[in-house]
Amino acid sequence: MSLPDEPILVLNGVTKIYPNQVIANDDIYLNIQGGHVHVLVGENGAGKTTLMNILFGLIKPTSGEIIFKGRKALFKSTFESIQAGIGMIHQHFKLVPSLTVLENCFLGIEPKSFIFSNHREMKNILNTFLHKFDIKLPLEKKIEDCSTATKQLIEIIKTLIRGADLIIMDEPTSLLAPQERDKLFNIIRKLKQNGKTIIFITHKLDEALSMGDEITIIRQGKVLNTFHNHNNNLKEFDLIQMLFKGNSKNIKVEKRDMDEDVVLSFQGVTLKGKTVTSLSDVSFNLHKGEILGIAGLADSGQQEIIDIIMGYENQYSGIFRLNGKIITHHTLQRARALQVSYIPSDKLSIGSDGNLSLWHNLISTQLDSKWVANIFRLKKSKIRRYTQELMQSFSIKASSPSMKVENLSGGNIQKTILARELSVKSKIILADNPTSGVDSESALFIRQQLLNQKNKGKAVLLFSHDLEELKLLSDRIIVLYQGKINGKFHNNDALNDYRLGESMMEAKAGNCS
Amino acid sequence: MKSLLSIRSIRVLAIILLALAVAYLLTIFSHLDVKTVSFFEGLTSAFDRTNDAFFLFLTSPFIRVFSGQIHFNMMSFSQWLNQTTPLILTGLAISLVFSAGVLNLGAEGQMFAGAVAGSFIAVFVSLPAFLHITLIILVSAFTGAFCSVLPAYASVKKRNSEILVSLMMNYLAFYLGIYFMKRFILDETSGAVMSVKFAPSSSFPLFSERYKLHLGFIFAMLLALIIWYLLKKTRWGLKIKMIGSNSNFAEYSGIHLKKQLITVQLLSGGIAGTAGIFELIGFHGRFLWSSSPGYGWDGIIVAIMASKNPLYVPLSAAFLAYIRVGAQNMGRYTDVSPDLVKIIQAIIIIFLTAEGLFASENFQNSIKKLRGNSHG
Numbered sequence: 079m080s081l082p083d084e085p086i087l088v089l090n091g092v093t094k095i096y097p098n099q100v101i102a103n104d105d106i107y108l109n110i111q112g113g114h115v116h117v118l119v120g121e122n123g124a125g126k127t128t129l130m131n132i133l134f135g136l137i138k139p140t141s142g143e144i145i146f147k148g149r150k151a152l153f154k155s156t157f158e159s160i161q162a163g164i165g166m167i168h169q170h171f172k173l174v175p176s177l178t179v180l181e182n183c184f185l186g187i188e189p190k191s192f193i194f195s196n197h198r199e200m201k202n203i204l205n206t207f208l209h210k211f212d213i214k215l216p217l218e219k220k221i222e223d224c225s226t227a228t229k230q231l232i233e234i235i236k237t238l239i240r241g242a243d244l245i246i247m248d249e250p251t252s253l254l255a256p257q258e259r260d261k262l263f264n265i266i267r268k269l270k271q272n273g274k275t276i277i278f279i280t281h282k283l284d285e286a287l288s289m290g291d292e293i294t295i296i297r298q299g300k301v302l303n304t305f306h307n308h309n310n311n312l313k314e315f316d317l318i319q320m321l322f323k324g325n326s327k328n329i330k331v332e333k334r335d336m337d338e339d340v341v342l343s344f345q346g347v348t349l350k351g352k353t354v355t356s357l358s359d360v361s362f363n364l365h366k367g368e369i370l371g372i373a374g375l376a377d378s379g380q381q382e383i384i385d386i387i388m389g390y391e392n393q394y395s396g397i398f399r400l401n402g403k404i405i406t407h408h409t410l411q412r413a414r415a416l417q418v419s420y421i422p423s424d425k426l427s428i429g430s431d432g433n434l435s436l437w438h439n440l441i442s443t444q445l446d447s448k449w450v451a452n453i454f455r456l457k458k459s460k461i462r463r464y465t466q467e468l469m470q471s472f473s474i475k476a477s478s479p480s481m482k483v484e485n486l487s488g489g490n491i492q493k494t495i496l497a498r499e500l501s502v503k504s505k506i507i508l509a510d511n512p513t514s515g516v517d518s519e520s521a522l523f524i525r526q527q528l529l530n531q532k533n534k535g536k537a538v539l540l541f542s543h544d545l546e547e548l549k550l551l552s553d554r555i556i557v558l559y560q561g562k563i564n565g566k567f568h569n570n571d572a573l574n575d576y577r578l579g580e581s582m583m584e585a586k587a588g589n590c591s
Numbered sequence: 592m593k594s595l596l597s598i599r600s601i602r603v604l605a606i607i608l609l610a611l612a613v614a615y616l617l618t619i620f621s622h623l624d625v626k627t628v629s630f631f632e633g634l635t636s637a638f639d640r641t642n643d644a645f646f647l648f649l650t651s652p653f654i655r656v657f658s659g660q661i662h663f664n665m666m667s668f669s670q671w672l673n674q675t676t677p678l679i680l681t682g683l684a685i686s687l688v689f690s691a692g693v694l695n696l697g698a699e700g701q702m703f704a705g706a707v708a709g710s711f712i713a714v715f716v717s718l719p720a721f722l723h724i725t726l727i728i729l730v731s732a733f734t735g736a737f738c739s740v741l742p743a744y745a746s747v748k749k750r751n752s753e754i755l756v757s758l759m760m761n762y763l764a765f766y767l768g769i770y771f772m773k774r775f776i777l778d779e780t781s782g783a784v785m786s787v788k789f790a791p792s793s794s795f796p797l798f799s800e801r802y803k804l805h806l807g808f809i810f811a812m813l814l815a816l817i818i819w820y821l822l823k824k825t826r827w828g829l830k831i832k833m834i835g836s837n838s839n840f841a842e843y844s845g846i847h848l849k850k851q852l853i854t855v856q857l858l859s860g861g862i863a864g865t866a867g868i869f870e871l872i873g874f875h876g877r878f879l880w881s882s883s884p885g886y887g888w889d890g891i892i893v894a895i896m897a898s899k900n901p902l903y904v905p906l907s908a909a910f911l912a913y914i915r916v917g918a919q920n921m922g923r924y925t926d927v928s929p930d931l932v933k934i935i936q937a938i939i940i941i942f943l944t945a946e947g948l949f950a951s952e953n954f955q956n957s958i959k960k961l962r963g964n965s966h967g
Contacts, residue, residue: 414845422843431837442833442844451826 086112086244086275087133092142094128102128104299106142110244110292115266115276117290119283119317121376121543125299126279127169130246134166135159146244165237166246169253171229175222179215180204183236207238211268227258234265238274245269246277251285252377255354263289281376283317293317298515339366340402341505341537342387347396349382349561357382357394357561364506369528369538371552371569373545375582379561380541384508387539388420389413401505414443419499423510423541425488429495432484436476437465439483440498472497473523489520496524500531507531510541525551545578557581599898603943607910610938614931615645621927644927651920652913669804671909671916673874677702678908679811680866681890682897683818684859689899690822691855692835693746697757698863699887700764701738703880705731705864706871707768710878713789713871714776723792727872728810728865735864736857738764743856747849753856765883772878786878795873805873812905814862819901831855863887892936895943911936 087110094103102125110116118126131137133144135153144151146162153159156166173182180200188195189203201217208215213231221229230250237245247266251259266276266289280286286293287307294304295317305317342364349357357379364370372380385391386398389408398405400416413420422429430439441461444450449460465479472493476486483491492512499507509528513521528551532538542548548555549569557565557578565581567573622637652671655664681698688695709731716723738760746753776786798804822828830851833841842848866886871878893911897903914932922929 410842411845411847420843427837428839428843431833431840433836434833438829438833442840442846445826445830445844445846451829453825455824456826456829 084112085109086147088145089129089133090143090145092129092132092144093140094125094132094137095140101299103132103139106296106299106301108294108301108304110275110277112243112275113270113273114291115270115278115289117278117280117286117293118296119281119286119293120296121281124296126296127248129296130166130248130277130279133159134164134246160240160242163241163243164246165234165240165242165244167230167233167237167248167250169248171233173221173229173232176220178218178220179224179228179232180217182221182232183239185236187240203239204235207235210272211238211265213265226253227255227261230254230262231265234269242274244275244277246279248279249281250278251280251282259285283375286317340364341366341400342539343397343399344383344386345397345399347386347394347398349386349391349394355561357386359396360558360561360563362556362563362566364537364539366505366537367532367535368553369532369540369551371548371555372539372541372558373548373555373578373582374558374564376543378558378582380510380558382561384420384422384510384541387413387418387506387508417503417505419502419504419507421495421499421507421509421512423514425491425495425515430483430491432482435480435482436469436474436486436494437461437479439494440465440468440479440501443498443502468497468501472527487517488515489517492516492524493520496527500527505536507536507538508541509538511543512540513547514543549573549578600903603896603898606939606942609942610935613938614935615641617934618644618927618931640925641927644921644925647924648914648917648921648927648931650917652916665799665802667916667920669799669802670919671912672804672808673870674912674915675905675909676805676807676811676869677866677884677886678889678893678911679808679815679905681863681886682893682904682908683811683815683890683901684863684866685890685894686897686899686901686904687818687822687859687862688855689894690835691831691852692838693852693856694754695739695742695757695856695859695863696754696891697739697742697760697764697860697887698866698890699883699885700757700761701735701860701863702866702887703761703768703883704738704764705735706867706880707772707878708734708864709868710772710776710786710789710871713793714787715790717790718792720792720794723790724795724872727793727868731864731868732861733864736861738864739856739860743853743860746856747852761883761887769881776878778877783879784881788877789872793872794876795869797873803874805869807869807873810869811908815901815905818862822901827851827854863890866890892940895940 087108089106089108092103092106093101095101104125106129118129120126128137132139133153135156135158138154139152146164151159151162153162153164159166174185177185180197181195183204184195184200189199190196191199204215204217207213213235215228215231215235216224221232224232230253234245250262254262266278269276278285278289290307292304292306295302340363343362345361347357347360348355360379360383362370372383374380382391386394386408387400389410389412392408398408400413400418405412426432431442441450441464449457449464451457462479468474469476469479474486474490474493474497476490483494486494492515496512507528512524512528516524525547528538528540540548540551552569555567555569555573555578556563557567559582565578567577618641619634619637622640623633624636625633628636651664652667653664655662655667681702684698684701685695709727712723712727712730716726718726739757742751742753742757742760745751745756772786773784778785778787795805795807798806822831830841830846833844833846834848834851838848867880867884889911893904893908896907896910914935915929918929918932921927921931
């Protein structure tokens with residue numbers, strides 16, 4: 079066990095570049111103090127999980143060195159990292175559902191007598207650990223009958239039994255109810271008292287502030303800053319400023335008078351998730367000819383709103399109207415038929431199909447229209463011409479219409495999605511982080527396109543983690559916090575980051591649960 | 592022709608050669624007699640006998656050597672084409688569902704049920720020949736499609752595994768089929784379990800009365816062309832391709848996943864339903880299967896060898912039928928067991944599905960080089 083105030087883990091310039099040239103980690107330097115809780119904060123896709131997987135020996139870094147307990151360590155497998163004293167609690171648990179709690183705890187390291195595992199000894203060992211950290215576990219229960227919180231506890235105990243000094247927790251609270259979360263925090267504090275070091279990954283700032291001795295902010299694969307939180311001197315706002323600092327370029331925004339036609343509205347929409355309510359009492363209107371920005375920390379209910387509008391999710395209460403009509407039994411086909419376009423944040427597995435060629439990807443939403451095919455055959459030459467037109471007008475750089483999309487660059491893939499979604503007849507455009515992970519030139523182009531659509535009278539619902547982008551494009555901005563609308567703003571000169579940031583944090587008094 | 596020389600098809604050819612080579616070595620080994628003669632003598636005699644057997648194995652579907660003269664082997668040739676027919680049909684059925692990214696392990700049962708239902712029409716209905724045969728084929732197809740309703744519905748609506756349900760349907764189809772056959776159309780005067788003779792108008796046109804080469808082959812080839820056209824050239828085919836490639840993206844694009852998946856499984860069942868009937872009306876003239884002939888399972892092999900491309904299905908079906916007919920002849924005239932063909936099949940499937948085999952860049956580059964030279 080290492081002494082406090084001495085780094086147990088040092089990362090020196092760790093870089094990971096994937097074969098498709100995506101930079102997940104860019105020259106990361108990090109000191110983790112022994113016996114501390116170190117929180118890594120960042121949006122989805124910021125590179126936190128990749129970094130931890132490198133540390134745990136699951137992914138090989140492109141360059142850089144790792145020093146663990148004063149010794150150079152580059153683990154080739156998880157076996158080595160566990161031996162060295164690192165434990166990892168994954169977002170998705172790695173337990174055997176049909177075995178009991180006890181058996182899972184000792185899986186692979188069972189104390190043996192002859193060839194049978196020695197249950198009595200297993201129990202003895204486990205009980206000393208449970209006693210030390212004041213944890214109760216149903217030893218003979220099968221994993222499949224355990225709750226999520228219990229499974230998580232078992233994962234923690236597993237790492238302790240294997241002698242971990244450094245425990246990595248990857249978004250441990252994402253599946254927990256609030257009470258369970260508090261229990262987990264108590265256990266983390268106990269672990270800390272016993273000299274264990276915790277790396278805690280989250281994108282929830284209140285958790286970071288209440289748990290972290292150090293808080294490191296990661297954005298687009300880079301370490302932005304590390305804050306020390308010894309006397310609870312940190313304010314959420316400091317973090318928010320760091321997290322959301324965008325680097326937008328100026329685009330000329332034409333402020334238009336708002337058209338009164340409401341094309342989409344939510345009235346008291348509530349969606350119950352498995353453990354927590356994921357949307358509660360959400361109401362807003364989207365008008366023709368405006369861009370409505372939706373801000374908020376990750377997982378504040380953005381995806382749920384999209385799922386309801388696109389028909390992926392039907393189990394909500396409240397009223398959802400499209401073009402004035404109340405929608406029940408919504409499906410994706412209906413959403414498309416009612417002229418809703420959708421630019422998803424998951425570009426590669428939902429927004430496009432890399433195995434198919436560019437023309438497939440550009441006409442996929444129009445397969446039933448007459449110009450694409452008659453009953454006998456596809457009109458290949460028309461499709462080809464259409465593809466070439468879109469390639470030109472959206473400046474998609476590809477060698478031919480039949481080039482596979484997986485061979486395009488990230489910016490060009492996003493432009494392909496944009497071209498498809500904006501070139502069909504549409505009244506409403508949902509754009510979910512349309513410029514994240516895109517080079518700045520393409521980002522500028524994409525933003526300009528969204529503004530053009532607005533000027534043509536279409537309604538745009540823009541979800542973004544980039545406050546600058548929201549302020550640049552939106553007419554109005556709604557801020558979500560834990561599935562609730564925590565602020566509505568008109569985008570005028572009076573709006574600043576501070577006011578937006580405020581409503582992205584813990585709700586104002588009387589407004590929170 | 593260019594696509595026939597693609598890296599994928601050269602890989603298939605290489606694997607077939609490899610499988611034949613392994614079979615050849617196995618045969619030599621099994622003939623090696625070192626107890627009574629010296630090792631060298633034993634080896635030469637093993638070589639000689641293996642060469643004779645393999646000559647028969649690989650050429651007999653075409654030619655017959657009779658007292659030093661080479662004759663065209665019409666009997667085996669007809670047998671070859673007749674055996675190709677059901678393999679093409681089940682191969683098409685499996686390729687079709689493969690294209691949509693689902694599996695159909697029920698082709699065997701669909702084929703069997705289709706054959707039984709077709710036999711009923713062949714026995715009880717009497718119509719002008721052309722209409723009668725058309726009706727038989729249609730009823731077989733509908734019965735096959737009917738057998739795939741449950742797996743399709745269960746997988747799409749109830750998120751059941753279509754693999755399991757279609758697999759279990761085989762038992763249902765087989766035992767019900769046998770029951771109906773024995774209950775209603777059993778020929779009690781015959782010693783074996785077989786149906787009464789079909790009505791004469793059901794007899795499928797033959798190329799040749801003597802060798803019983805029937806026209807099912809032409810039907811299967813035409814169907815292969817039609818399925819290829821449907822998949823490659825039509826709107827429906829494009830939807831199926833997109834679903835098979837990435838169903839999330841297809842759904843997001845507004846394609847009605849459930850509807851298309853049910854359609855494609857029903858169509859596959861329909862095609863599989865016709866696979867067995869040609870042999871019965873074209874060759875035997877009665878229903879005489881007391882166990883399932885296995886064409887549904889062979890269809891999986893055919894589809895994998897054809898890498899689910901309907902145009903390659905006739906080729907790979909013809910290959911499979913060829914080595915089977917060859918092996919039968921080899922078993923008849925030499926002391927090598929025709930079961931050798933099962934070893935070859937197994938090796939081909941294992942190697943083909945090992946995607947890493949012959950997939951290295953070196954191998955692909957050298958093929959490209961070879962192709963470049965032959966063009967230049």
